[in-house]
Amino acid sequence: MKLSKNFVKDYIDVDVDLKTLAEDMTRVGNEYDSAQKLIDATDLVIGKVIDCVNHPDSDHLHVCKVDVGTEVLNIVCGAPNVRKGLKVIVAKAGAHLPGGIIIKKSNIRGQESNGMLCSIQELGIEHKFLKEEDIDGIHELPEDAPIGGDPIKFMELDDEVIDFELTANRGDLLSILGMAYEIGAIYDKKVKEIDLSHTENGEDINNKFKVDIQTDNCSMFLAKKIENLTIMESPTFIKNRLIASGIRPINNVVDISNYVMLETGQPLHFYDADRLGNMIRVRMAEENEELTTLDGIKRNLSKNDIVIANSQKAIGLAGVMGGLDTEVENTTKNIIIEAAIFDSVKVRITSKKILRSEASNRFEKGLDPNRTYMAIERACNLLEKYANAKIITGIVKYDKTKKDDREIYIKYENINSVLGINIPKEEVLKVFERLGFKYVENGDEVKVIVPRRRLDISIKEDLIEEVGRIYGLDNIEGKLPLIEMRKGSCDNTLREIRNKMVSLGLNETLTYVLINENDVKKYTLDKFDELRLLDPITEERNVLRYSLIPSLVKVYEYNVARNIKDVSIFELGKGFYKKEEYGENLKLCCLMTGDYILDIKNKKKVDFYVIKGIAEEILNYLGYENRYSFINNKEIPKEFHPGQTGIISVNNDDVGIIGRLHPSIFKDDVYVLEINLDKLLEKKVGKMKFKEISKYPRIQKDLAIVAKNEIESSKIEKEIKRTAGKLLVDIVPFDVYYGKGIDKDKRSIAYSLTFETIDRTLTDEEINGMLNKIIEDLENKLDVSVRKE
């Protein structure tokens, strides 16, 4: 809402400067975007062109002598309409114009120029507000403009404007009167009366005109007839106030409807009475009913749109836009004024579809029925004055609204306990007076009578807010709540996983949950319905991700495109799906490529075993040691390298995937890991507990096994463990050898075995016996042999 200071001064005395007003309004809850002069320019003066000749070296420039009262200036001007005898707006050398322009003395093709003759646009009036004659040339002031005078004052453009960003509940402030009440409350001033006076003539309209309201979505409808209008240009103050408020002046009649809307907050609609007929009907539109609106567009309506109709057809979209057929034109003589209240939700839905306008905005926020009457009368007052109109007696009324004021009871103690301060009773009552609320005192309680205009106030908490904001919130001292002491709780699992991943050298990322539909089923074989947005901003991001891998792949691609080749990243985030129900799972995803250890001498390129190490670190850290395995005989998604990918299984339940992305898709070696944490963490882990340590030395033995390539190391380890039993405390494969001395389809794996027992020193005989048993079992059960040195 753009507030013209001149406009609001009709109703309230404002004796502070603009910035103070804007800041004081902000303090009571009305934020502003900008506060500035309507014309933000200096050193402008009215001048008269006393001589004007063509520039000798130009085909379009003119060299003018301009009398500005104190002196005669030589000014070069390119406007086609500059001529001798014209009164003009002169920006003298040193003048500041909107947009940071500073006028300087200059020399234009050999001719001295000591200023600029201005157009209206150069003064900062938006193009859409310009009259036709102002578009191409400098502004022509009338003959009576005083030479040497201030052109801004002369044109009555010496206004200031605050552009407020109002909250959704303060529909009352979408009017000059509402603003006046608010300013009055701040500075303790009274709002002045609005002039509604006019004379009524002729036979009562009710005898000739009917309204027929067929829907509950219209709670009020007033119609008033006006005859014998003279359509012409509006008086300057109306035009300028409309411009300051952001509305384009058109002619006196249209302008008055807008002017009254700005004053009272009640949108009006004027119909050409002769084309309308003798009745108005309000109803819901038929499905697919057609209507051509004011802007010439043929609209296809639905049964959710409220329409205004005459006896034959729809003639307007209630609260949103009038129809073309009954539009007020330059030849219009007689009009019907509509002042109505339509359902805010219905107007909102229709306007969202068609057009959001000043009017629809006000309907959406709600209207005060008292103002509906006021608006009609005010329009009569202005039309009589500025359009020589004849006001016909009577108003056709349909009115189902409540107009009585609300009564709210509140205890003083209640106010203070919510605000946490002690405002004396007298101060509380004073606030209500300033707001223009009547009240009746009753002991420790007060009955407040809230005027209808304040639609936002319905419960006592609303009154508490009013007291707080007008009394001044800066008066409230902060303190901490007096509540029972206890320790707060927080599940730190996520954070511990994050810390662990960071300590392993990975960068944490944060990516978007919304991704493209083409990626959502990638990297997984899980069966689920993707979740698609009904109304995405862009088709690039139209579904919710299921896996985090597509997001991390995008991060990898982004960085590689910038020549950053070592990417080791992880993210903790949710994946979404519909299986039977809608659901979401917390996932840990990790992507690695390039070098893991970075210095030149000790480089370690990421391979499967690096990312497997990351996976094991996390699983061991979370307490799943010895409970997981990496399985590679299952079907895997096609985006993975079939020979370097495994399913992560904990207690025989699949919780994730680990592996290399398919080399035909990614030219670098890219490894990823994803674990469904919800699934993993539901597997219980025992408390961390001390185990007795042996006092006796451990014995270490190496064993080299030659096995066919398809026999997995984990199988051999498992067999060794089974035979060795409790004595074996650790087994680590430390070397894998292919080549000389070994059959082509085989390899040799060397294991380091550590034996230990809690109660005695192990003897060589015992261990050698054990080794022989292990070898025997291995050779019997698996197709392997033990390599002799």
Next chain:
Amino acid sequence: MKEKLEQIRKITKEKIKDLKSMQELTDLKAKVLGKKGELTEILRGMKDLSAEERPIIGSMVNKVRDEIEDAIKEAQQNIEQALINKKLEEEKIDITLPSVKIKRGSKHPINRVIEEIEDLFVSMGYDVISGPELETDEYCFERLNLPKGHPARDMQDSFYITNEYLLRTQTSSVQARTMMANKNCEPIRMICTGKTYRREDDATHSHQFNQVEGLVIDKKERNVSLADLKGTLEVFVRKLIGENSRLRFRPSYFPFTEPSYEVDVNCFKCGGKGCNLCKETGWIEILGAGIVHPNVLKMNGYDPEKFGGFAFGTGIDRLAMFKYGITDMRYLYTNDIRFLNQFDRKD
């Protein structure tokens, strides 16, 4: 014999001075003190001496032997020391050459701020509670006093999946969930942090962002007031932004609180004098807060006559940008490694 002894002593001590290696030392030791060594020879020849001479020569031999042994021991130490010195000398490296580069990970700045906020509120006795990001219209709006068709829903244009399910526009949905889960109407002190989504995307709004939401509900007699809210937010802002932070409450409108406030902090760039960051106002809007609306209490199972409290919420992305001086919101979501690497240390 005396002369011979003296000669051995003299010559041996000369030789010891010239010893260069352990081998020479061992050889010399054998030559003098060994089984066939010079001193051993003399001792062996003592049997030919008279009974009077024997003890005299004997003690002389012992004396010379002790002297030589000491000298050899000393020489041995010197040689060993020289060897160690030589080895150390050879092992000298250029310690200015680069180290083994162990990768140092980093925590995303938004999560750093989230952890900081959680720690602060846990220390004040709040529970950290999480909730679904794929939320129902009921919890995201209706239970927060935002019925269908409410104009304030426009403030939060949403990503719907169906007519019922949407990505939560605010962490406030967790307020409703926490109250509903609390069947016995116990007092509540909670915060919730996490991702939120709105249907807008421009230079200053990301369609995905993060919020923290706080809710305190207690029995009416405990009087949880606006002053308590102010005090709590002062602690929050001073910890997160700076000890000199001051707050300004501006009345505002949120359907789930009444009264509602927008909370400004004095501009941390100019201190409140006015600059381009605060648009010359000296204040920066940072939080939304208010006293829980009686309808919200009622709709979630708390009697507004018996319970009251406050709620607040803020965007974490902007806080993180302020805290670390991040100049463009887009950096937070592009995950450039050069950006992420900057958040790799204790702060």
